[in-house]
Amino acid sequence: MGSELPPLSLALKQDAPIPLDVSLSTRRGELLALIGPSGSGKTTVLRSIAGLYRPAGGRITAGGETWLDTDAGIDLAPQARRVGLVFQDYALFPHLTALDNVRLAMLGEKESERTRRAKDLLARVHLAGLEARRPDQLSGGERQRVALARALARNPKVLLLDEPFSAVDRMTREPLKEELAGLHRALDIPIVLVTHDLEEAQSLADRICVLERGKALQIGTPEDIRLRPAAMGVARLMGQTNLIAGLVLNGSHIRCGPHVIAARQLNGARVGDEVTALFPADCISLIDDVGGRPNLLRGTLSELQSLGDVTGLTLDFEGMRLRMKVPTREASMRALRPGLMVDVELDPAFVHVIRKS
Amino acid sequence: MDWPAFSLTLQLAVWTVALLLPCAVLIARLLAWGRIPMRGAIEALIMLPLVLPPTVLGFYLLVAFSPQSELGRALGAIFGRAPVFSFTGILLASLIVNLPFAVQPIQRAFEAIPRNVREAAFVSGLSRWQTMRRIELPLAWPGIISAIALTFAHTLGEFGVILMIGGSIPGETRVLSIAIYDRVQAFDIAGAGVMSAVLLGFSLFAIAVVHTLARRKGAASHGI
Numbered sequence: 001m002g003s004e005l006p007p008l009s010l011a012l013k014q015d016a017p018i019p020l021d022v023s024l025s026t027r028r029g030e031l032l033a034l035i036g037p038s039g040s041g042k043t044t045v046l047r048s049i050a051g052l053y054r055p056a057g058g059r060i061t062a063g064g065e066t067w068l069d070t071d072a073g074i075d076l077a078p079q080a081r082r083v084g085l086v087f088q089d090y091a092l093f094p095h096l097t098a099l100d101n102v103r104l105a106m107l108g109e110k111e112s113e114r115t116r117r118a119k120d121l122l123a124r125v126h127l128a129g130l131e132a133r134r135p136d137q138l139s140g141g142e143r144q145r146v147a148l149a150r151a152l153a154r155n156p157k158v159l160l161l162d163e164p165f166s167a168v169d170r171m172t173r174e175p176l177k178e179e180l181a182g183l184h185r186a187l188d189i190p191i192v193l194v195t196h197d198l199e200e201a202q203s204l205a206d207r208i209c210v211l212e213r214g215k216a217l218q219i220g221t222p223e224d225i226r227l228r229p230a231a232m233g234v235a236r237l238m239g240q241t242n243l244i245a246g247l248v249l250n251g252s253h254i255r256c257g258p259h260v261i262a263a264r265q266l267n268g269a270r271v272g273d274e275v276t277a278l279f280p281a282d283c284i285s286l287i288d289d290v291g292g293r294p295n296l297l298r299g300t301l302s303e304l305q306s307l308g309d310v311t312g313l314t315l316d317f318e319g320m321r322l323r324m325k326v327p328t329r330e331a332s333m334r335a336l337r338p339g340l341m342v343d344v345e346l347d348p349a350f351v352h353v354i355r356k357s
Numbered sequence: 358m359d360w361p362a363f364s365l366t367l368q369l370a371v372w373t374v375a376l377l378l379p380c381a382v383l384i385a386r387l388l389a390w391g392r393i394p395m396r397g398a399i400e401a402l403i404m405l406p407l408v409l410p411p412t413v414l415g416f417y418l419l420v421a422f423s424p425q426s427e428l429g430r431a432l433g434a435i436f437g438r439a440p441v442f443s444f445t446g447i448l449l450a451s452l453i454v455n456l457p458f459a460v461q462p463i464q465r466a467f468e469a470i471p472r473n474v475r476e477a478a479f480v481s482g483l484s485r486w487q488t489m490r491r492i493e494l495p496l497a498w499p500g501i502i503s504a505i506a507l508t509f510a511h512t513l514g515e516f517g518v519i520l521m522i523g524g525s526i527p528g529e530t531r532v533l534s535i536a537i538y539d540r541v542q543a544f545d546i547a548g549a550g551v552m553s554a555v556l557l558g559f560s561l562f563a564i565a566v567v568h569t570l571a572r573r574k575g576a577a578s579h580g581i
Contacts, residue, residue, distance in 0.1 A: 052476050078479040091477035095495050104491065105481035154482055 005064055008158050008190045010049060014056035018044050019214035026190035026207075033193045033201035036211035036237065042194045043088075045211070046160050049192065050085050051078035063157035084151030088163045090143045092135040098122060098146045099131035105153035121149040125179070141172040148183075159191045165200060180204060198239060202226065210234045227280050228267075228352050235278055235354060242279040242322045246353075248272060254353065257320045262294040263351040276354040283350030284324040286334070287343050295346040301338055304331065315342065358551050361528045362536040365444070366556075369532060370512040373451045374505055381459035381504055386493070388460070389467035407457045415521025418450050422522065447523040447530050454518050458507040466500025467493065502571035509567070510560050 009025035020041055026032050034042040047053035049060060051067065054075060060068040062083075067076045093101050102118035109117070122131055125145035135143055144164060151159060164180070165173045181204060184191055195201050201208050202222045209219045210233075217237075218230040229235040235243055246254040246261070248269045253260050256277055269275050287296070299317035306312075311331040315322050324344075326336075336342075387393060388400060406414055423429045424439040432449075433439040440446035470493060478488040494501070516534040523530030525539060533556050540549040 050476075050480055052479070078476070079482050079484060081480075083480060085477070085480045087473050087477060089473070091471065091473040093474060093477070093492055104478075104483065107482060107487065150477075150481060 005061065008049070008060075008062045008192070010045075010058065010060040010068075012045065012048055012055045012058035012060075014058075016056075020044060020048075020055055020058075021214055022209075022211065022216045024209055024216065024219055026192070029184075029188050029190065030206045031184045031191040031193060031204055033195055033205035033208045034211055035195055035198065035201045035208055038196065039213075040211040041214035042196075042211050043162055044214070046085070046162055046192060046194050049081075049158060050083045050160055051076060051081045065157075082154055082157050084154060084156035084159045086144070086147045086151050086159075086161045086164050089167055090135075090147040092143055092146055092150070094135050097132050097134055098127060098138065098142075098149075101135070101146055102149045102153050105150050118149070118153065121152055122146070124152075125149045139172070140168040141176055144168060144176060145179075157189055159187065159189055161191065161193045163194055163196070165195075165197070177204060198237075210237055212237070227282065227350060229278065229354065232276060232354055235276075240278055240280065242281070242284075242324075243354075244277045244279070244320055244322075246275050246277040248275060248353075252348075254351075258318050259297060259320060261346060261351060262348040263353055264349045265353075267353045267355060269353050269355050274356060276356075278352040278354060279322055279346055280350055280352065281324050283347040284322060285345050285347070286324075286326065286330075287345050293345060294348055295351070296343060297346065298341060298343050301336060301340045301342050303338060304336060311336070315344065358548070358555065359531070359533070359536040362531050362533045362552075363555065365528065365530075366513055366532040366534075369444075369448060369451055370509050372448055373455055373512045374508050376448075377452050377455055377459045377508060378501070378505065381456070381463055382494075382501070384456075385460050385463035385500075386467055386489075388464050403460050404457050406454045411454070411515075411517025412521055414454065415450070415518040418446075418453065418518065418522050422446055422449070441522060442524050442526060442530060444523075444529055447519045447532070450518050450522045451512050451515060454515060455508045455511055458511050459504045462500040462503035462507065463497060464500075466497035466503075470496050499571050502567050506564050506567040509563050513556060513560055513563070 006025035007028055011023035012020045014020045018041055022041070022045055024032070034045060036042050044053055048055050048058065048068070055070070057070045058068055059066070059070070062081070066074050067081050068074060093104065096104065099115070099118050099122065102121055103114045106114045106117060119131060122128060125148050127142060127145050127149070130138065130142060135146070138146065144167070165176060168176060177200065184204070193201070193204060205222055207219060208222055208225045210217045210225060212233050218225060218234045225234060226238055229238060229240065232243070244256045246256040248254050248266060248271050249260065250271055251266065253262055254266070254275065254277055255261075261277065263277070297317045299315045301313060302316045302321070303314035304311055306328065307325070309328050310325045311328045313324050313326060313336065315324065384403070388396065393399065419441060420426060421428045422432060422439060422441045424433060429439040429441070436445045440449055474492065475488055478492045483491065514534055515532070516538070519530065519532055520535055525531045525535050531539070533552055537549045537552045537556070540552065
C-alpha cells in the first residue's frame with residue numbers, strides 16, 4: 001500500500017511570522033538538500049516535518065501517513081511522526097552514555113532488543129567500543145555519529161539532518177560526508193539535508209531545493225541548479241558571478257555589450273526581451289586556434305588569483321568581465337600574466353538565459 | 358537542651374521540604390517553559406518573602422489565618438481550628454516563606470536545559486512525562502538538591518514569621534530558634550549556647566549531606 005505515493009510530500013504556506021511557500025515531494029531513497037541563506041526558512045521547513053513547528057497552513061504526508069493537514073485539523077505530535085532528526089548541535093542527552101542515548105529512542109521495544117539494536121546502530125556508525133562514553137567524553141565527529149544512530153533508532157520514515165557538518169572542523173567533515181553518502185546508498189528512506197554549504201549540497205544531494213525568504217525558488221538536480229538556475233536569486237546563491245545583462249536578438253543569439261553570442265536555447269525568452277545571460281565557468285575555455293567556431297572572444301587577462309591547485313582568471317572583453325578557473329599547472333604552462341591577450345570560446349550549449357521575473 | 362524544640366524544628370523542616378518540593382518542581386517548570394500570562398508578576402510574588410521583613414509577613418499571615426478571616430475559617434474547617442498558634446500554622450507559614458528558596462534554584466536548573474534537548478526527546482518518541490522523568494529531572498538534579506538544602510537550612514533557622522504566627526508554645530510551636538531566644542531572655546546564656554551549637558552543627562551536617570548527594574548523583578551515569 002502506498003508504494004506509488006511519494007515517501008515524503010509536503011506543501012507549506014504561511015505569511016507570518018516566518019513566510020513559507022514551499023511544496024515538494026521526494027522519491028524513494030532520495031537525498032534532498034534544502035539550501036538558502038540564513039533566515040530563508042530551511043530549518044523551519046525541517047522543524048515542520050518533525051512536528052516541532054506548526055505552520056499556519058499545510059499538508060505533510062510520509063510513508064502513506066498524513067502527519068499534518070491543517071484543513072482537516074490533523075497535526076500529529078513529534079512523538080507520533082517517526083522521524084529521525086539530527087540537530088545542528090546534535091542535542092544529545094548530556095547525562096546519558098552513547099548507548100543510552102540511542103536506547104532511549106526505542107522505549108517501546110523489549111529491553112534486550114533495545115540494547116542489541118543500539119549496539120548494532122553504534123557499530124554501524126563506527127562507534128563500537130565507545131558505548132559507555134558520555135557526550136562530553138566524545139569528539140565532535142563522534143557526537144554527530146551518536147546523533148545519527150539515535151535518529152535511526154526509531155526506524156524513521158524520513159531522516160532529517162540540520163546542518164550536520166557545521167559543528168565539526170574541516171578535517172572531520174570529509175570522512176563524515178563519505179559516511180553519510182554510504183548511509184544514503186544503504187537507506188531506503190528519503191533524507192532531507194539542510195545546509196548553507198553549496199559544495200556539501202552539490203556533493204551529497206540527488207536534488208537541491210533553493211529557498212529564499214521561505215519560498216522555494218527552484219528544485220532540481222545539482223547540475224540543473226548550477227548550470228540552469230531558474231532565477232537570478234538561485235544563480236547568486238549558487239555563487240555564479242558571470243551574469244551579464246543582454247538582449248535577445250533572434251531565436252539563437254543574444255547581445256551582451258558589444259558582443260553577439262550564440263545560445264543553444266533561450267529558455268522561452270522572445271526577441272527583444274531583456275535577459276540576463278549566465279556563462280558558467282564550465283562553458284568558458286581558453287583556446288589557441290581561432291578557426292571558424294561560434295562565440296570566440298578576444299580579451300585581456302586583467303587579474304590572476306591563485307586558489308591552490310586552480311587559478312582564478314578575470315578576463316575583460318571590451319568591458320564585459322568574465323571569471324573562469326584553470327588548473328594552476330595550465331596557467332603556468334601558458335605563462336598567464338595580467339595584461340596578456342587571450343582567446344576564449346563560450347560553449348553555446350552552456351550559455352544560459354535567465355528571463356526577468 | 359530543649360529536646361522537644363529540637364524535635365519540633367526537625368519535623369517542621371522535614372515536612373516543609375516534603376510538601377514544598379513537588380509544588381516547587383511544578384511551579385519552576387511552569388515558570389521556566391510554560392506559556393503563562395503575567396509571568397513577571399507571579400515571579401515577583403514568589404520572591405516577595407525574600408525581601409519582606411519576617412515580622413511584616415508574619416503579621417499578614419496572622420491576620421489571614423485568624424478565625425476572624427475568611428481564609429482562617431476555611432482553613433479551620435479543614436484542620437479543625439484556625440491555624441494560628443499551632444504546628445499547622447507554622448508549617449503553612451514555613452511553606453510560604455520558603456517558596457523562593459525552593460522555586461528559584463529549580464527554575465534556573467530547568468532554564469539551563471537547552472530547548473533542543475527536550476525537542477530531541479520528543480522526536481525520539483518520548484512523551485512529555487517520559488521526557489520530564491528521564492531527561493529534565495536528572496538534568497535539573499543539582500538545582501533540586503540546592504532547593505532541598507536551602508529550604509531545610511532556612512527552616513531550621515526561621516524565627517520572625519514563626520514567632521508572629523505561632524508564638525512560643527512548648528511542643529507545638531516553640532522551635533529551636535525561639536527556644537534560644539527565650540533562654541537568652543531568661544539570662545541562660547549557657548543553655549542558649551548549647552542549642553545554638555546544636556543548630557549550627559546540624560545545619561552544616563544537612564548542607565554537607567545534600568551537597569555530597571548532589572555531587573555523587575551528578576557524577577554517576579544514569580541508567581535507563
